[in-house]
Amino acid sequence: MNSGHRFKTVHDAQSLFYHEKKGFVYGRWENPNTLEYVRKLCTLEDYPDGIATTTGMAAITAVFLGLLKSGDHIVYCDALFGTSRKLIKDFLPRWGIQSTAVPASASGSMWQKAITDQTKLIYLETPSNPDLSIIDLSMICTIANPAHVLVCVDNSFATPYLQNPQKWGVDITIHSATKFIDGQGRTLAGVVLANEELMRSIKAFAETTGPSLSPFSAWLLSKSLETLSIRMQKHCENAQKVMQYLLAHSQVASVRYPFHPSHPSYEVARKQMRLGGGLVTFDLKQGYEAGIKMIEKLSLFTFTANLGDSKTLITHPASTTHSKLSQEERFKLGIGDAMIRVSVGLEHIDDILTEFDRIL
Template identity: 45%
Template sequence: MTKKSEFETEAIRQQIPRSGFSEHSSAMYVTSSFVFDDAEDMRASFAEEKEKNIYSRFSNPNNTEFVDKIVAMEGAESGYAFASGMAAIFSTFGALLSSGDHILSARSVFGSTHALFTKFFPKWGIETSYFNINEAESLESLIRPSTKIIYAETPTNPGLEIIDLEFLGKISKKHGILLVIDNCFATPYLQQPIKFGADLVVHSATKLIDGQGRVLGGVTVGRADLIREIYLFSRNTGPSLSPFNSWILSKSLETLSVRVDRHCENALALAEFLEDHEKVSKVRYPFLKSHPQYDIAVKQMKKGGNIVAFEVTGGLQGGQDFINRIRMCSLSANLGDTRTIVTHPATSTHSKLSIEERNTVGITDGLIRVSTGLENISDIVEDLSQALNY
């Protein structure tokens, strides 16, 4: 029996077949469509009696390579890639839900996901209820006969709360409900939700998977029967990932482990520095022992990730003043870049939420989110230190 390759080897060595030019690095297939040998070849391809690329909205060799790598990394059966992380989330729900269905979601979700649940899905008769992560024991009482999906991000954005994936997996299986997990913050290198019972895993590949702030992308992987439904929905609605972005993201996966190792090393050091700073009232990082769900984090994650959240004194003005004093780090809404990014969620990424909604998920006026990059940690600490020491 051939030994299965390790994670890093899979990320590097899994490639589509070489063309007649014998290229070492995978070729880029920037084409809208593909040709057929004859009428029978065309008929059989459209009838799906054979695996063959037809049109790049359906499939493309670069897309296939990227998806196959994520499938292997997550321990999934199949997958489909999308033009963005939100395209992946919308298409996953759109393919699997019908009018009258109910979503049970963790309260701490990305702002655009919250908008889908509260603004758009209700127009199609799909309802959403939220459960609080710190009151997970109440989750079962919120399940309805119409509940089709349990959904969660872990770690959450931006409060870095940790949800017990094993607990969610057992509840979903007990009630015959699909479990969908957004694994964007952890990446498949740090966490594989399918091992804990998830049916589907969603990523915004725009973040750490790309890792350099270049392209948008998304991907959903998991059970083959569910991915089949997602594929059919997406084949007709058109949210597929472009060949160029697929090629970029597949190459990015080759360095995912070494990049994320450095990200995590820097983030932990930054969190430890901030925890001792007099101008910081609270620090959240999954692998700090002071984190409320530290034991769960170390159980299901390899390392703590690259995001650090902390609260500066002075509330809203204190948060904005801190942002204005940043010199080296970037001010951006993105994350997972080689460059350290500093964000003030209350006035940017989560500004569309009401004050009550933000407070419910721990987004205070003074909360700062840092996407720790790959610069020398002394330079990252120096920039945040001078911004705090006013």
């Protein structure tokens, strides 16, 4: 838990500051714990380099401001975490960086049409938050690579255990490690993974602006990675059973889960993911008020905006995370008045289904 590192000689210090040799300088740059955590994720995602950050949003910001400049343009999928959308739409224009949104259901030609001569980056989530849209990564990379446009994917929902974007040609993968990588709701963290050339610019921005992960948080996350496969396997098994339960329930109008044939991108999900993930969304038949009433009856489940915990977490996006959007904007993003997002936990499945029986 130290903030600085001792130099052996003046020459040694100069070599470290000029990146002529590898080592530790200052906690704002890197420490042994963050290095171990990043190396593990580089191995899991098959990238040569990366950097740890304090939050997932810090990772996204480091990518955008480390690689883009005034006059650049990005293309992004409109099915995004609300704060990511806010960063792109409200803040990037202040630095002269413009953007174009493309629907999650867009064809390859629509993505192609959105790219301009100024486009430097395509940014997306798959599965997306909260409607679990799936984007075909091989299709995106086939379009972006000939145009010399970088592709960055938020892989937080899938984790390295379920999906490896680099396999399909993605240049940069990020995670909000706050979610399933930690898996127990204990700390905030993010990570950026890419090749050494891209990471030089991203690291330069991060080392200057200081979104530095603490050694203790890095230790927690490094330990969490040791159980990632076991946890994700159980999250997915429980989510599958929750999906099947909800599909048969009289109060439920529709259910969305990447590994169910009713999902509009089911075939793509089966191609690029190993399992369907720990998130399930569903719509109640009775509308907005029914969603609120259901939330107010929770006992076992926790009502929170977070996800990826060991316990089941549940939220009603229309009244919480996406309440600042108009109904028309929400509907355009596939977020209905009665949509419920469930981050299915590791509790015994009988307890989970008993709670659903009670609240529905």
